[in-house]
Amino acid sequence: xxxxxxxxxxxxxxxxxxxxxxxxxxxxxxxxxxxxxxxxxxxxxxxxxxxxxxxxxxxxxxxxxxxxxxxxxxxxxxxxxxxxxxxxxxxxxxxxxxxxxxxxxxxxxxxxxxxxxxxxxxxxxxxxxxxxxxxxxxxxxxxxxxxxxxxxxxxxxxxxxxxxxxxxxxxxxxxxxxxxxxxxxxxxxxxxxxxxxxxxxxxxxxxxxxxxxxxxxxxxxxxxxxxxxxx
Numbered sequence: 001x002x003x004x005x006x007x008x009x010x011x012x013x014x015x016x017x018x019x020x021x022x023x024x025x026x027x028x029x030x031x032x033x034x035x036x037x038x039x040x041x042x043x044x045x046x047x048x049x050x051x052x053x054x055x056x057x058x059x060x061x062x063x064x065x066x067x068x069x070x071x072x073x074x075x076x077x078x079x080x081x082x083x084x085x086x087x088x089x090x091x092x093x094x095x096x097x098x099x100x101x102x103x104x105x106x107x108x109x110x111x112x113x114x115x116x117x118x119x120x121x122x123x124x125x126x127x128x129x130x131x132x133x134x135x136x137x138x139x140x141x142x143x144x145x146x147x148x149x150x151x152x153x154x155x156x157x158x159x160x161x162x163x164x165x166x167x168x169x170x171x172x173x174x175x176x177x178x179x180x181x182x183x184x185x186x187x188x189x190x191x192x193x194x195x196x197x198x199x200x201x202x203x204x205x206x207x208x209x210x211x212x213x214x215x216x217x218x219x220x221x222x223x224x225x226x227x228x229x230x231x
Contacts, residue, residue, distance in 0.1 A: 026206050031067055033195050038067045041213070043074075047081065053089055057111065057156055060182045061085070085111075088158065090131040098132060099163075107162040107177065114179070115154030116144055127176065130154070137161075137174045147181050156182040 023031070031038050039059045043066060047058050061084060065077035089111045090098050102108040113130040116139055127139040127150075139150075149155050160177040196204060205224050206216035216224060 026203055026210075029199070029203065030207055030210075033198055036063050036067065039063045040066065043078065047078070052091070053085060053111075054156065057085075057089070057182055090129070092131045092133075095131060095133045099134075102161050102174075103163045106164070107160060109158055109160050111156065111158055111182070113154050113156050114150060114159060116150040118151075128154075129159075134174055136172060137176060138172055139176050139179075143176070143179050147179070149181075158182060 039062050043062050044055060044058050047062070058081070061081045062077070065080045066074055068074060068077070088109050098108070098110060102110075110129070110132060112132050115128045115130070116125050117128070118124075119126050119136075125139045125141060125144050126135070127137040128135045129137065144150055147155065158180045160179075162175045162177050163173050164175070165173045199207065202221075205221075205228070208228055209216040209219070209224055212227075214227060219227065
């Protein structure tokens, strides 16, 4: 006979919050040196079960709001992530509703994949929003220069879109006020080198092992190096 407890479904997020991890000195140093970039994979897995969104979007939001081991802050952070997804992530079947929201409010932030193409006749760039279904939206040259991957397959972004019909009926009523990439849009090698200088060699090896899901405490130094070489 199965007990009621065994039949109940355990929320993976609640389970993770019930046992917040004990951070090591290295963990805390990583959080300090890489603010907004550290993600608890167990929370990603928990949210993924309740949200049909790419994992890297969840990881980005978790890195922004849940980079802590404080249970109360984690709970508040998770609630923020869930609110952001519900309010701003664009599902294809809700595209017209989102466009209506932007029209009625005048502006609204959307989480969507953005591709950019050069209009070679006009000499300007135009953006396409994958899930929202918008095309030929003017985009500043500055955004493209700062995030060149917009031109190479596109990237997921948090974009502040505005809507205003002007006197020129041929002009697009859609405008991009701000654009923040969720995926890495370009590598900052100098910043990487600067942060590396704040770690000892052993700390850096340990951090790299953790980044691929391994516990450095389980390996000898030779074993750590072998694992990194294999990757």
